[in-house]
Amino acid sequence: MNRGKVKEAILHRTIFKKITYRNQETVSSSGIGSDAAVLENQGEVTVISTNPVTYTFKGMEKLAIASAINNVVAKGGCPKSVLVSILLPERYKETALKKMMESLNLFCREYGIDIVGGHTEITTAVNTPVINVTAVGYALRKNVVTKKRLDADMDIVMTKYIGLPATMIIQEVKREKLREKFSENFIDRVNSFDNYYSIIEEGRLAAAQGVTCMHDVSRGGIFQALWEMAEYLGFGFEVDVDRILVKQETIEFCEMFNLNPYEILSTGVLLMVTEDGEQLADTLLKAGIPASVIGRTNGGNDRLIIRNDERGFVTPPRGDEIDKIV
Numbered sequence: 555m556n557r558g559k560v561k562e563a564i565l566h567r568t569i570f571k572k573i574t575y576r577n578q579e580t581v582s583s584s585g586i587g588s589d590a591a592v593l594e595n596q597g598e599v600t601v602i603s604t605n606p607v608t609y610t611f612k613g614m615e616k617l618a619i620a621s622a623i624n625n626v627v628a629k630g631g632c633p634k635s636v637l638v639s640i641l642l643p644e645r646y647k648e649t650a651l652k653k654m655m656e657s658l659n660l661f662c663r664e665y666g667i668d669i670v671g672g673h674t675e676i677t678t679a680v681n682t683p684v685i686n687v688t689a690v691g692y693a694l695r696k697n698v699v700t701k702k703r704l705d706a707d708m709d710i711v712m713t714k715y716i717g718l719p720a721t722m723i724i725q726e727v728k729r730e731k732l733r734e735k736f737s738e739n740f741i742d743r744v745n746s747f748d749n750y751y752s753i754i755e756e757g758r759l760a761a762a763q764g765v766t767c768m769h770d771v772s773r774g775g776i777f778q779a780l781w782e783m784a785e786y787l788g789f790g791f792e793v794d795v796d797r798i799l800v801k802q803e804t805i806e807f808c809e810m811f812n813l814n815p816y817e818i819l820s821t822g823v824l825l826m827v828t829e830d831g832e833q834l835a836d837t838l839l840k841a842g843i844p845a846s847v848i849g850r851t852n853g854g855n856d857r858l859i860i861r862n863d864e865r866g867f868v869t870p871p872r873g874d875e876i877d878k879i880v
Contacts, residue, residue, distance in 0.1 A: 561871075562586060562870060562871060586785045597694065597695055599693050599694070600690060600691070600692060601631030601690070601692065601693055601698075602688065602690050602691075603622055603625030603626050603688070603689050604622060604686060604688040605621040605622040605625060605689075605772075606684060606685065606687075607684070607686075607687075608684050610683055611722065611723050611726045613748050614685060615661060615685065616661045617748070617821055618638075618658070618685040619636065619661045619662060620661075620665075620751035620752050620821055620822065621751075621821050622636060622687035622689035623665060623667065623687075623689045623752070624751075624752065624753045624822075624824075625689065625770060626689045626691035627691075627757035627768075627824075628753070628770045629693075629699055629768070630693050630697050630698045631691035631692060631693040632693060632758075633665070633690070633754070634667055634690060634692060635667055635668045635669070636662065636667055636668070636669055636687050636689050636690070637669075637672045637690075638669055638671075638685065638686070638687050638688075639673040639687075639688075640673070640674045640683065640684070640685055640686075641675055641686075642676050642677070643676070643678075643681050644676060644677075651674070654683070654685075665754065697761060699765060699768050700767075704787055704789065706789065706851060706852060706853030707851060707852065708827050708828060708831075708851045709828055709829070709830065709847050710791060710793060710825060710826070710827055710831065710850060711827075711831045711835055711838075711845060711846065711847050712771075712798065712824065712826075712845065712846055713756045713824045713826075713844060713845045714750045714756075714799065714824070714843070714844050715822075715823070715844065716771070716776050716798060716816065716820045717775065717800065717804040717815045717820050718744075718747040718748075718750050718751070718804070718820065718822055719748070719751065719821050719822070720804070720813075720818035720819040720875075721744050721803055721804045722745075723880060724811065724879065725741055725744050727880055728879060732810070735810060736806065740806075744801075744803050750822040751822040753770055753824040755841065756824050756838055756841075756843045759841060759843075760826050760828075760834060763833070763837060764828075765826045765828045766787075766827045766828060766829075767783065767786070767787055767825075767826065768825065768826050768827075769782065769786070769824075770823070770824055770825075771822075771823035771824070771825060772820065772821050773874045774819075774871050774872075774874050775816050776825075777816045777817050777859075777868050777869075778817065778871040778874075779820070779823070779825055780793060780857065781868055781871055782871070784857055789852065790851065790855050790857055790858070791850065791858065792849050792850055792852060792856075792860065793848050793849030793859055794849055794860045795859055796860075796861070796862075799844055799846050808875075813875040813876070813878065813879070814875050817875045818874060818875045818876045827851060831847035832847060
């Protein structure tokens with residue numbers, strides 16, 4: 555198997571088919587396009603998700619926390635706590651581990667959640683640090699975001715900007731090369747991109763407006779997330795690439811290293827399906843959250859991208875473009 559997320563076909567035949575037991579309390583399990591499980595207990599539900607970060611860069615702690623809690627938010631839950639598992643290579647310094655934990659604690663405080671447990675281990679199984687975060691949240695059963703109200707012709711809305719964590723990774727691992735083309739000021743403009751990682755606020759606003767579906771964008775970028783959401787809902791879609799929000803820094807960095815900005819790590823972007831996308835986008839914009847109606851669902855199976863008035867098909871997920879340079 556190749557590096558990155560396990561292919562969809564392997565997930566179906568090797569992972570999902572082997573999981574057969576279900577408790578009565580299990581409302582839904584996680585799967586392709588739906589990254590959190592929901593457990594019910596007397597009208598209240600627990601929403602749980604787990605997510606690893608295997609990229610080693612100075613912002614990996616915040617990315618690890620945000621990636622896990624965003625999955626809970628996309629299901630309509632309110633994240634409350636996390637468990638953090640850290641795998642470290644041999645000869646990893648205690649001072650570096652202390653700094654990592656300080657960062658994890660800082661970001662959890664920023665998001666209003668607690669670290670309630672976890673595991674830390676030095677192992678020869680890894681060459682660089684791996685952080686796995688399990689997020690736990692709660693919701694009323696009626697507030698869990700499902701696909702029951704899906705129609706063939708609904709709006710698809712996105713928030714924030716694609717490729718922000720990938721842009722930060724490029725800045726760190728390719729800084730010397732970037733200096734050959736860009737000024738220090740331009741390169742350093744990406745330092746604040748991690749402020750966009752959390753989707754808690756837009757998730758709350760979208761859930762209150764009664765969206766049909768929410769899916770957070772992460773590895774593989776927005777094209778992979780659109781594909782996964784279509785798999786989950788069983789619809790086709792038509793998306794206008796020109797309406798997808800992207801920072802100029804991301805475009806420039808990706809162009810320099812021949813990366814597709816629509817297929818790179820994009821934690822912090824939330825996709826939503828709703829009956830009135832303009833109203834939802836307006837609500838988000840008024841709250842200071844960048845938002846755009848990027849397309850619509852359709853009743854067929856075609857997954858189409860419009861670019862300069864030309865139509866093309868979105869292909870099945872091929873991994874994350876950022877893996878080419880890290």
